[in-house]
Amino acid sequence: MPQTAPSPAILQQAVDDLHDDMIDLLGDFVATASLSGAEQAAADFLEKRLQSMGLDCERIVLDSHLIASSPLFSCPCDPDGGRHNLLARHLPRQRPDGTRGRSVLFNGHLDVVPTGPEALWTTPPFQTRVEGDWLYGRGAGDMKGGIVCALMALQALRRLGLQPAGVVGINAVLDEENTGNGTLATVHALRNSMAKARLSDFDTVIIPEPFAETMMAAQVGVSWLFVTITGRPAHVAYKGQGLNPIEAGMALVDDLKQLEAEWNRPENRHPAFQNVEHPVNFNLGRIEGGEWNSSVPCTCTLGLRLGYYPDADPDTVVEQVSRRLRAKAQALNPALQLEISTRGHRSPGCIYPLDSPAMQTLAMAHRSVHGRDPEHLACTATTDGRHFSLLTDIPVTNYGPVARNIHGIDESVSLASLRRVTRTFAQFIIDWCGVEDAEEKSPLLNRDQK
Ligand SMILES: [Zn+2]
Incomplete structure (x- = not known):
C-alpha cells in the first residue's frame, strides 16, 4: 500500500x-x-x-x-x-x-x-x-x-x-x-x-x-596494450654490439606522449571534454625486462593504458597506436622486434x-x-x-x-x-x-x- x-x-x-x-x-x-x-x-x-x-x-x-x-x-x-x-x-x-x-x-x-x-x-x-x-x-x-x-x-x-x-x-x-x-x-x-x-x-x-x-x-574510452620489444643482448663492455630494448621502450613511450599531447589539444577535444584540462591520459603502468646489470637486456615488455574520446573506436585506436610504435621502433633501429598484444580493458567511452x-x-x-x-x-x-x-x-x-x-x-x-x-x-x-x-x-x- x-x-x-x-x-x-x-x-x-x-x-x-x-x-x-x-x-x-x-x-x-x-x-x-x-x-x-x-x-x-x-x-x-x-x-x-x-x-x-x-x-x-x-x-x-x-x-x-x-x-x-x-x-x-x-x-x-x-x-x-x-x-x-x-x-x-x-x-x-x-x-x-x-x-x-x-x-x-x-x-x-x-x-x-x-x-x-x-x-x-x-x-x-x-x-x-x-x-x-x-x-x-x-x-x-x-x-x-x-x-x-x-x-x-x-x-x-x-x-x-x-x-x-x-x-x-x-x-x-x-x-x-x-x-x-x-x-x-x-x-x-x-x-x-x-x-x-x-x-x-x-x-x-x-x-x-x-x-x-x-x-x-x-566517460573516456580505455584500452590496455602490451608491447614486447626484443633487442640484441651483449656484454656491456661491448655495448655497441648490443641493442637495448629497455632504452628503446623508453623512446617509444616518449613518442607516445606526443600523441597524447596532440589528442589533448583544445581543438582536438571531444565536445563533452571541452572544459576538462587533460582528458586523455596514456600511462606506462608496468615495465618488465632485463636480466642483469652488466648485460644489454634481451627483452622489455611495456604495459600501457590508453585513454581516448567517446567517439573513437577501441580497435581503431589500438591500430593507430600500434602503427606509430612500429614506425618509431623502425626509426630507432630496424633490428628491434615488436610484438603488440591486447589483454584487459577494451572499453569504449x-x-x-x-x-x-x-x-x-x-x-x-x-x-x-x-x-x-x-x-x-x-x-x-x-x-x-x-x-x-x-x-x-x-x-x-x-x-x-x-x-x-x-x-x-x-x-x-x-x-x-x-x-x-x-x-x-x-x-x-x-x-x-x-x-x-x-x-x-x-x-x-x-x-x-x-
Ligand atoms: Zn571503481
Whole structure:
C-alpha cells in the first residue's frame, strides 16, 4: 500500500542513526580483501548481509565464452575460475491490481586494485581505520563505500517502517578494474533469461563510483596494450654490439606522449571534454625486462593504458597506436622486434544523457540533500556504466561518495559524504519507486544481529 513519504529531516535522522552500523559494515567489507581475480570472499560477505536483510540473492557466474562475441568483451587477465557476481533484489509487495513502483539497479564492483608496498600505508591496506571523517583501506572509496550507501538507503527506509514499492537491485560484480566483464556477464544473463531477474526488471541504473557526488555526463574510452620489444643482448663492455630494448621502450613511450599531447589539444577535444584540462591520459603502468646489470637486456615488455574520446573506436585506436610504435621502433633501429598484444580493458567511452525522468529524479534527490543542483562530470576514467549506456536503453549514470587516493596509498572515503549519498539514494527510492509498509520478511539488520 502506498505510504506517505518521510520528510527529508526524518530521513536524515534515520541515516544518521545508522552511522555506526555503516562504519561496521564498510569496515568489515573493506577488510575482506578482493583483488581483481579474487573477489569471491567479498561476494560471500555481501551475500550473507543482503540475505539477512531479506533480499532475493542470486549468483551470476562469469563464463567468458558466453560473452566473447559482445562488442564490449575484453580479453580476460584471469581465468573465469567459477567466479560469480552477486545480484540481490528487494521485491515489493504484490498488489491486487498487479502494479508496482518503478525500479532501480545499483551496480557496483567488488574488485579492488593492487595495494602497492604495504610499508607505504599508514596502516595495512586491508586493516580498516577510521580517523576523523575518513575511513581508510583499499576499496573504501573505490568502491565498497558506494555499495554500502545503496544498502544503507534500504536500511534507513526500513528503520522508518518502509520499503521500496518497486524492485531495488544491488548488483555486486567482479573484474571491473581489469575488464568490465563482470557487469557484461550480468547484462548478458539478464537479457537472455539465464537468471531469475530480467533486464526489463530495471528502469534505471546508478553506479555509485566515488566521483564526489557528481552526476557523470561522459566517460573516456580505455584500452590496455602490451608491447614486447626484443633487442640484441651483449656484454656491456661491448655495448655497441648490443641493442637495448629497455632504452628503446623508453623512446617509444616518449613518442607516445606526443600523441597524447596532440589528442589533448583544445581543438582536438571531444565536445563533452571541452572544459576538462587533460582528458586523455596514456600511462606506462608496468615495465618488465632485463636480466642483469652488466648485460644489454634481451627483452622489455611495456604495459600501457590508453585513454581516448567517446567517439573513437577501441580497435581503431589500438591500430593507430600500434602503427606509430612500429614506425618509431623502425626509426630507432630496424633490428628491434615488436610484438603488440591486447589483454584487459577494451572499453569504449560513452555519453550519459542526464535529461531522462530517472536522471532528473536523481538530481532532485541530490538537491534535497545539498540544496543545489549536482555538478556534471566528464570523467577521464572508464566505469561499468558503459555496458548499460551502450548495450541497453536503460538510463544510467555514476553517482557516489567523496574519496581520496583511490588506486593510491592510504585510500579513504568520507563518512559525511557516505551519509549524504545514502540520503540521496533513499530520497531517490522514495521519489522514483515509491514506498510501502515494510514486510516482516526483511528484519532490520542492527549491530546486535551481526
Ligand atoms: Zn571503481
